[in-house]
Amino acid sequence: MSADRARTAIYEAPPNIALIKYWGMRDVDRGLPCNASLSVTLERLRSRTSVRFDAALREDLVELNGAPAAEGARQSVVRFLDRVREMADLNLRASVRSENNFPTASGLASSASGFAALAGAACAAAGLRPTGRALSQLARYGSGSASRSIFGGFVEWRAGAKPDGSDCYARSLYPADHWPDLVDEVVLVEGAPVKEVRSEVAMQWSVRTSPGYSRRLAEIPRRLERMRRAIGARDAGALFPVVMEECDSFREVCETTRPALDYLTSTSRAILGEVHAINREAGRPLAAYTHDAGAHVHVFTLARHAPGVRRRLARIPGVREILRVRPGPGARRARPGPTGPGA
Numbered sequence: 001m002s003a004d005r006a007r008t009a010i011y012e013a014p015p016n017i018a019l020i021k022y023w024g025m026r027d028v029d030r031g032l033p034c035n036a037s038l039s040v041t042l043e044r045l046r047s048r049t050s051v052r053f054d055a056a057l058r059e060d061l062v063e064l065n066g067a068p069a070a071e072g073a074r075q076s077v078v079r080f081l082d083r084v085r086e087m088a089d090l091n092l093r094a095s096v097r098s099e100n101n102f103p104t105a106s107g108l109a110s111s112a113s114g115f116a117a118l119a120g121a122a123c124a125a126a127g128l129r130p131t132g133r134a135l136s137q138l139a140r141y142g143s144g145s146a147s148r149s150i151f152g153g154f155v156e157w158r159a160g161a162k163p164d165g166s167d168c169y170a171r172s173l174y175p176a177d178h179w180p181d182l183v184d185e186v187v188l189v190e191g192a193p194v195k196e197v198r199s200e201v202a203m204q205w206s207v208r209t210s211p212g213y214s215r216r217l218a219e220i221p222r223r224l225e226r227m228r229r230a231i232g233a234r235d236a237g238a239l240f241p242v243v244m245e246e247c248d249s250f251r252e253v254c255e256t257t258r259p260a261l262d263y264l265t266s267t268s269r270a271i272l273g274e275v276h277a278i279n280r281e282a283g284r285p286l287a288a289y290t291h292d293a294g295a296h297v298h299v300f301t302l303a304r305h306a307p308g309v310r311r312r313l314a315r316i317p318g319v320r321e322i323l324r325v326r327p328g329p330g331a332r333r334a335r336p337g338p339t340g341p342g343a
C-alpha cells in the first residue's frame with residue numbers, strides 16, 4: 001500500500017433514534033452526559049465520509065453533500081480532526097468529504113451519522129485502530145448521539161460517573177436482527193422548522209432552567225431497566241408505553257425550559273394524538289411515538305400492524321412522507337466506490 005493510500009479511509013455510519021434521550025451534560029468540555037440513553041440504530045440511511053491526510057494541504061478542506069461546508073460546521077470538523085491528530089501524533093491537514101444518502105433538508109438528524117463516520121474514517125486514515133468502545137468515546141466529542149451510531153441494533157450509552165469519562169461509552173445491547181418484527185415508520189412533516197439552537201446548547205438551558213429536569217433524571221434508571229427488559233423479551237406491549245412516557249418527559253422538560261424549546265408542529269402533535277387513538281381503539285399498545293429535537297416523528301410498531309398504522313398516519317394533513325426503517329448495522333469501514341466520496 002502506498003503512503004498516500006495508507007492516509008485515506010472511508011467510513012459509513014447510520015443515524016439512530018433515541019428511545020431514552022440524552023439531554024444534558026454533566027461535563028461540557030468532555031461531552032459527558034447527565035443520564036444514560038438508549039437508541040435504535042436505523043438501517044438504510046447513512047452518512048459516507050472520506051478522510052485523506054495530505055502533506056500538500058495548507059488547511060483542512062471540508063465538503064458536505066458536494067458543497068464546501070458552512071463555517072460553523074467546518075470548524076466542528078476541524079476541532080474533531082485536531083483531536084485525532086493529537087491522538088495519532090500527526091501534523092497533516094485533511095480533506096474531508098461527507099455525503100448523506102437521505103436528504104439533509106429532510107431534517108432527519110445527520111450529526112450522529114456524520115460524526116460517527118468521521119470518527120471512524122479519521123482514525124483509520126491516521127493509522128489508529130480504536131476498539132468500538134474507544135471509537136464511541138471519541139465520536140461523542142462531535143455529537144453526543146454519534147457515540148451510539150458506532151454500534152448496530154439496540155444501543156445503550158452509559159453515562160458513567162468518573163470525572164475522566166473512562167466509564168462513559170456506548171455498547172450494543174442487542175444486535176440489529178434481534179427483533180425482526182419491529183418497524184419504525186419515520187413520519188416526515190411539512191414545514192419542519194430549521195433548528196435555531198444546537199442541541200448541545202439547548203440541553204444545557206434545560207439543565208439550568210427546567211423545573212422538571214431533576215425529576216426526569218431520577219426517573220431514567222427505572223425507565224432504562226424497563227426498556228432493556230422489554231426489548232430483551234421482544235415485548236411490544238411492555239416497550240411501547242415506556243417509549244411514549246419517556247418522549248413525553250423529554251418534551252415536558254423542553255417546554256418548561258427558559259427560553260422554551262418547542263420542536264413540534266401542529267402536524268407532529270396530530271401524529272402523537274393519532275397514535276394514542278390507535279392504541280385506545282385497539283385496547284392495547286399497537287404503536288409508540290418518539291421524536292428528537294425536531295418536528296418529525298418516529299412511530300414504532302410491529303410488522304403486522306404497520307400497514308394499518310401507516311394508513312392512519314398518511315391521512316394526517318401536513319404529513320409529507322413516511323419512511324419504513326428497521327434496526328440496522330452500525331458504523332463500518334467502506335471501500336472506495338464509483339459513486340462514493342472516495343471515488
Ligand code: PMV
Nearest residue numbers: 018021022144145199292293
Ligand atoms: O447528539 P446531539 O448533541 O445532537 O444531541 C442529541 C439530542 C437528542 O437527539 C434530542 C436525544 C438523543 O439522545 O439523540
